[in-house]
Amino acid sequence: METLLTSLTNHADFIFLLILMIILGFEVISRVPAVLHTPLMSGANAIHGVVIIGAIIVMGQAESDNYLALILGFLAVILGTLNVVGGFVVTDRMLEMFKKRKKN
Amino acid sequence: MANGILILSYLIGSVSFIIGLKMLSHPDSARKGNLYAAIGMTLAILATIFFYTDSNGVYLKNHLWIFGGLLIGSIVGTLAAKKVQMTAMPQMVSLFNGMGGACAAIISIVEFKHMLHAGNTVSSDVVLSSTILIGLVIGIVSFTGSMIAFGKLNGNINDKTLPLQQLINIGLLVLILVLVTGMVSGMIQGDPMTLMYVVLSVSALYGVLFVMPIGGADMPVVISLLNSFTGVAAAFGGFLYDNSVMLTGGILVGSAGTVLTVLMCKAMNRSLTNVIVGSFGGTKQTGGGGSEVGGTYKEISMSDTAVLMMYSKKVIIVPGYGLAVAQAQHICHELEKVLDQNGVEVKYAIHPVAGRMPGHMNVLLAEADVSYDKLLDMDEINPEFAQTDVVLVLGANDVVNPAAKTDPASPIYGMPILNVEDASHVIVNKRSMKPGYAGIENALFFQPKTSMLFGDAKDALTKLVAEIKSMA
Numbered sequence: 159m160e161t162l163l164t165s166l167t168n169h170a171d172f173i174f175l176l177i178l179m180i181i182l183g184f185e186v187i188s189r190v191p192a193v194l195h196t197p198l199m200s201g202a203n204a205i206h207g208v209v210i211i212g213a214i215i216v217m218g219q220a221e222s223d224n225y226l227a228l229i230l231g232f233l234a235v236i237l238g239t240l241n242v243v244g245g246f247v248v249t250d251r252m253l254e255m256f257k258k259r260k261k262n
Numbered sequence: 263m264a265n266g267i268l269i270l271s272y273l274i275g276s277v278s279f280i281i282g283l284k285m286l287s288h289p290d291s292a293r294k295g296n297l298y299a300a301i302g303m304t305l306a307i308l309a310t311i312f313f314y315t316d317s318n319g320v321y322l323k324n325h326l327w328i329f330g331g332l333l334i335g336s337i338v339g340t341l342a343a344k345k346v347q348m349t350a351m352p353q354m355v356s357l358f359n360g361m362g363g364a365c366a367a368i369i370s371i372v373e374f375k376h377m378l379h380a381g382n383t384v385s386s387d388v389v390l391s392s393t394i395l396i397g398l399v400i401g402i403v404s405f406t407g408s409m410i411a412f413g414k415l416n417g418n419i420n421d422k423t424l425p426l427q428q429l430i431n432i433g434l435l436v437l438i439l440v441l442v443t444g445m446v447s448g449m450i451q452g453d454p455m456t457l458m459y460v461v462l463s464v465s466a467l468y469g470v471l472f473v474m475p476i477g478g479a480d481m482p483v484v485i486s487l488l489n490s491f492t493g494v495a496a497a498f499g500g501f502l503y504d505n506s507v508m509l510t511g512g513i514l515v516g517s518a519g520t521v522l523t524v525l526m527c528k529a530m531n532r533s534l535t536n537v538i539v540g541s542f543g544g545t546k547q548t549g550g551g552g553s554e555v556g557g558t559y560k561e562i563s564m565s566d567t568a569v570l571m572m573y574s575k576k577v578i579i580v581p582g583y584g585l586a587v588a589q590a591q592h593i594c595h596e597l598e599k600v601l602d603q604n605g606v607e608v609k610y611a612i613h614p615v616a617g618r619m620p621g622h623m624n625v626l627l628a629e630a631d632v633s634y635d636k637l638l639d640m641d642e643i644n645p646e647f648a649q650t651d652v653v654l655v656l657g658a659n660d661v662v663n664p665a666a667k668t669d670p671a672s673p674i675y676g677m678p679i680l681n682v683e684d685a686s687h688v689i690v691n692k693r694s695m696k697p698g699y700a701g702i703e704n705a706l707f708f709q710p711k712t713s714m715l716f717g718d719a720k721d722a723l724t725k726l727v728a729e730i731k732s733m734a
Contacts, residue, residue: 165389172501175509182280183517187525190287191639195522195614196621200355201286201296202518203489205279207362208303208511209496211310212369215503217331218314218322220372227372228324232331234368239335240342241362241492242307246300247343248354249286253293255629 197252204245210238264313264321269506271309276510278302283518289634306507307332348626349586352619353415356408356485359492363404366495367462370398373502374458384457385448390502392446397498398458399438399465404491406469411485414473423475434468472538480537482619483526487534490519526615559695562713564722567689568729574651576607578643580680581623582616584657584692588719591630594656597727598632604734609636611643611653611680613661640680647684655682655690657719663704672702688712691722 166173190198217231278298285295311329314322322328339358346354374394377387384391413419424430441461444450450457476484497512499505527534562570571577585594598608610632616623624637638646647653655662665672666679682688688711695707695714706712715722 172509175506176497176513179510179513180517183283183514183519184521186280186284186287186514187518187521190522190525191289194287194289194292194621194624195526196351196355196619196625197292197296198283198286198621199486199489199519199522199619200351201292201299202283202493202515202522203355203359203362204296205283205299205303205511206489206493206496206515207358207365208275208279208306208508209362209366209369209492209499211306211505211508212496212499212503213331213365214307214310214328215314215322215505216369216372217324217328218311219316220324222324226375228327230368230372231324232327234365234372235328235331236335236338237361237368238365239332240339241358241365242303242339243336244339244343244354244358244361246296246303247340248346248351248358249296250293251343252351252625253296255625 197249200245200249200252204242204249207238207242207245210235210242213238265315268309268313271305271313272505272507275302275306275309275507278305279511279514283514347589348591348629349589350416351625352482352485352617352622353412355619356412356415356488359485359489360405360408360412362492363401363408363488363495366401366492366499367398367405368401369499369502370394370401371458371462374398375455378454383448384445384454388446392442393498393502395442395445395458395461397495397502398462399442400491400498401495402462402465403469403472404488404495406466407473407484407488407491410470410473411481411488415481419474421475421477424471427471427475431468431471434464434471438464438468476537482615483523483534483537485619486519486523486526487538490516490523493517493519557708559707559712559714562689562715564715564725564729567713567715568726568733570687570689571601571606571652571654571726572604572730572733574606576609576646576650577601577652577654578609578611578647578650578682578685580611580613580616580653580655580658580662580682581627582613582656582658582661583622584659585719586617586622586626586657588657588721590656590719590723591626591632593720593723593727595627595630595632597723597730598636600727600730600734604730609638609643609646611640611647611682612637613640613658613680616658616661640678644681647681650685652687652689653682653685655688656723657691657693659692659704660702662706663702664706665702665704668705674702682706683709683711686711689715691715691717691719693718 213234217235220227220231279302282295282299285291311322377390410419445457473484493512493515497509497516500508500512527537585591601608612623627637660674662680662682663674664683666674666677669675690707690712707714
């Protein structure tokens with residue numbers, strides 16, 4: 159119990175953020191027309207590409223003689239970018255089609 | 263100063279994700295929402311490159327490498343996303359999702375080495391090592407799972423079930439848990455790098471076996487689930503680097519993705535555990551229980567179909583994956599316009615899981631300029647079938663299978679379906695009598711009021727439109 163409370167104190171900011179974000183995620187999504195499920199999934203997919211930031215940090219901290227970190231970091235940056243850029247572009251393509259119908 | 267700019271950028275980034283996601287939930291603002299989230303992401307990325315400092319105040323280096331990676335990823339990502347066909351959209355999302363998962367896993371591998379390098383043992387900082395390991399497990403499961411989902415939707419991989427599949431999967435999951443807790447608590451001794459690679463391999467295998475037996479009908483749920491997995495993996499990365507924007511983005515997607523997954527399950531009237539543990543594809547019961555479906559079906563000619571539709575008051579079109587495969591959305595809209603000009607009321611009935619992903623049909627029909635208010639959800643349209651003269655089922659199968667209501671032994675029993683049988687006539691366009699993606703026979707096809715119009719949806723509709731035009 160005590161260790162639990164200590165770690166709660168140590169990570170108070172994180173725990174607040176965690177709980178609030180979970181609730182926010184639920185609230186934001188809970189009333190969505192089925193029409194938008196696919197673009198929404200795709201958009202959310204692009205947003206979790208934020209993991210790219212971690213890849214950039216790995217890459218940026220790699221020592222020039224640490225080839226494993228350099229190579230893995232470089233690979234991670236590419237993969238993360240694919241997730242972000244591909245995700246946003248695909249979502250935009252889907253949504254572009256919704257736009258067009260308005261001209262009718 | 264630099265740190266202030268970084269925090270401000272992260273704040274803007276986080277807010278843009280939340281607002282972007284919110285705007286994505288409304289048809290009118292969706293595109294802008296996507297754009298805002300993308301701008302926020304760009305800002306967060308650039309701020310990280312130039313203003314991020316470690317605990318000793320050292321800035322990031324290797325800028326050339328970073329920008330090189332960003333450039334390659336951007337070019338390939340943009341090209342892939344621009345080139346992909348509308349029908350292949352679901353597997354594309356799955357592919358990009360897998361990239362994110364792999365990215366998270368790689369970060370964990372490097373940081374694990376880092377941790378050991380700094381002189382820590384795995385059990386000396388439990389929070390740190392478990393964060394790294396859990397991020398690794400979730401990231402790699404998301405990666406291999408997404409790749410299998412991609413292969414399945416792309417038609418490269420078939421549904422496969424090993425004997426005792428469920429036991430094997432549960433066993434692997436337990437093994438991963440035991441390995442991770444054993445490593446973190448120090449109960450399992452050994453070379454930490456080797457152990458980490460064992461965890462990596464077992465998790466990768468679990469990701470494969472997790473998705474392998476799940477049938478096509480459940481694929482949307484799986485992609486959505488893996489999507490939220492990657493979100494959680496990103497959040498673990500955020501915790502690792504104490505990085506607020508990774509945390510907000512990751513948790514937000516983890517949570518929103520879970521809601522979306524549950525919404526999809528609800529639409530199919532199945533529980534999430536049911537989807538994961540008991541799969542459609544694998545446990546296809548051949549003997550016992552399942553009532554016999556069969557008998558004779560009747561075909562209808564093109565001109566009869568044209569006459570029938572021309573002299574109807576109301577026609578409802580039920581699109582399915584067959585429409586997407588045949589790329590028949592434009593000609594379908596054409597048919598709708600021709601009928602409309604002749605005073606026939608045309609509506610589309612959109613089942614929540616029609617196609618391979620929720621909303622798949624909407625996106626496809628929107629591409630063909632079909633008006634938004636002609637697309638009706640299942641709950642809205644179901645009462646209307648009774649006043650409908652002709653229902654045209656275009657390459658849909660499981661979503662109109664009456665077995666979901668009448669046959670408790672059917673794997674899709676309990677799934678809400680479109681009540682097309684209430685209409686006076688049902689015309690089903692299919693390429694052959696082959697069962698749908700869930701592999702179940704459909705009694706609808708053998709009913710007296712049903713007629714079959716065989717052929718590729720695009721060919722059939724082109725001929726039908728020509729036929730109707732010649733009559734009008």
